[in-house]
Amino acid sequence: MPISRRTVLAAAAGLALPLPRVAGHTRPTVGFTLNAETLDGGEQVTSLTLHTRRLGPIDPASFRVHAKATSPIPIAAGDQIFSEYDLDRTVTAARLDHRGNVVLELSYAEGQLGGGTLGYIASKGRNVRLDLVYTVTQTGSPVRFVQGRLVNPEVDAFSYHTSGSGMKYRLYSPPRSHRRPLVVWLHGGGEGASLPDNYYDNETTLRANRGALGFATREAQRIFGGAHVVAPQSTSAWMLDGPRFAPQIREIVQDVARRHDVDRDRIYVAGCSNGGYMSMKMTTAYPGLFAASVPICGVVTGLISDAELAGIRTPSWLVASRDDDTVDPVANTVHAHDLIPRSRMTLYDDVTWNGYRFPGHWSWIYVARNDRNFWQWMARQRR
Incomplete structure (x- = not known):
């Protein structure tokens, strides 16, 4: 007997509804x-x-959670995708939330396989x-559990736009939102679209790292006195076609500034x-x-001339790690610092x-966590 559209929609929303009666029996369904x-x-x-x-005693050992994660786009033979998995997740605790619903806590940690929501396709250089x-x-339970949506309050606080x-x-x-500053966050190479695969999700920019999310935290909002945060997503990679992307980013900045009464003397880019x-x-x-710029482990060699760097007048704070083996910090960050005035x-x-050591290229973590009071410095700058 087919499941009704009402049941499917309710399950997707995380509501509990029974399945239709089959052979004289009703099997309860929980989203x-x-x-x-x-x-x-x-x-x-x-x-x-x-x-x-209505699950009775909440014993975490009574639950089994299996997770399977696969790429949403085809993977060519011989290609590599990192972070796909098909395994059991460990339930570490079970509790009731403030609404009385059952929450199963899962084992997770930095670098732990089996909980990630993104995969990296090597040949495309893209997260999906x-x-x-x-x-x-x-x-011992007859309940059929039906998966609903993915919820991330920090990510969900950002609205979608084109x-x-x-x-x-x-x-x-x-x-x-009256007369607030604006922070523009520009993602890394792995978070752009993959147009040949018709993949342009407007998602990975917020899920791959805390770059944009950091500026929307309570701490950052207090420091900036409330700030809009915009995260554009390129249709490929910024470095592939920077001169074409620049006016498109400016268009977004101007549109957001107009619609939200942004303080135009306090627009920042990182x-x-x-x-x-x-x-x-x-x-x-x-x-x-821009009132200030925070370029992190960025490339300048072969892309931005020495004359252009020497002509930058925007207050800039460059960040990198000495052990970065993806972008040479000396040839790029140090070189740019030597040329950009002040x-x-x-x-x-x-x-x-x-306590967890990340790859040396990931120095954006320090800015996302405001390690050196980067946010306070930005907030003090005025155009």
Whole structure:
């Protein structure tokens, strides 16, 4: 007997509804949501919320959670995709939330396989949001658990938009939006679209790292006095076509500024890797647009001339790590710092946060966590 559209929609929303009667029996159905957090190393599913109050004793050992994650686009033979998985997730605890629903806490950690929501396709140099299929069973229970949506409150706080030129972006706006500053976050190379695969998700920019999310945290909002945060997503990679992308980013900035009464003397730009390059490119293309720039592990060699760097007048704070083996910090960050007038520079020895050592290229973590009071410095700058 087919399931009704009402039941399917309710399950997707995380509501509990019974399945139709089959052979004289009714099997109860409970919807559940996947609760995710964006860690410094990327988004992971950290818990499940079962939308029911009728499961009896809540014993975490009675639940089995299986997770399968696969690429949403075809993978060519011999190609590599990192972070696909098909395994059981460990349930570490079970509790009731404030609504009385059952929450299953899952084991997760930086670098731990089996909880991530993104996969990296080597040949394309792209992160993609994995198709997640979670299966929940409970020992001795007749309940059929039906997966609903992925929930990440930090990511979900950013609304979806598309500019007039067709570039997608996400936008966070503070509750009180009158005359607030604007922070522009430009993502790394792995977070662009893959148009040959018709993949342009407007998602990975917020799920791959905490770059944009950091500026929307309560701490950052207090420091900036409330700030809009915009995260455009390129249709490829910023470095592939920076001169064409620059006016598209400016269009987004101008549109957001007009619609939200942005303080135009307090527009800031920051970005990592490809976005580090694009941050500097924006300050060369539009010298009067930004009050401050924070380029992180960005490339300049062969892309931005020495004369252009020497002509930058936007206050700039460059960041990189000495052990970066993806972008040479000396040939790029140090070189740019030597040429950009009155620029600041922070060179870390490595990238370690909360006891976990990340690849040296990931120095954006320090800015996303405001390690050296980067946010306070930005907030003080005026155009």
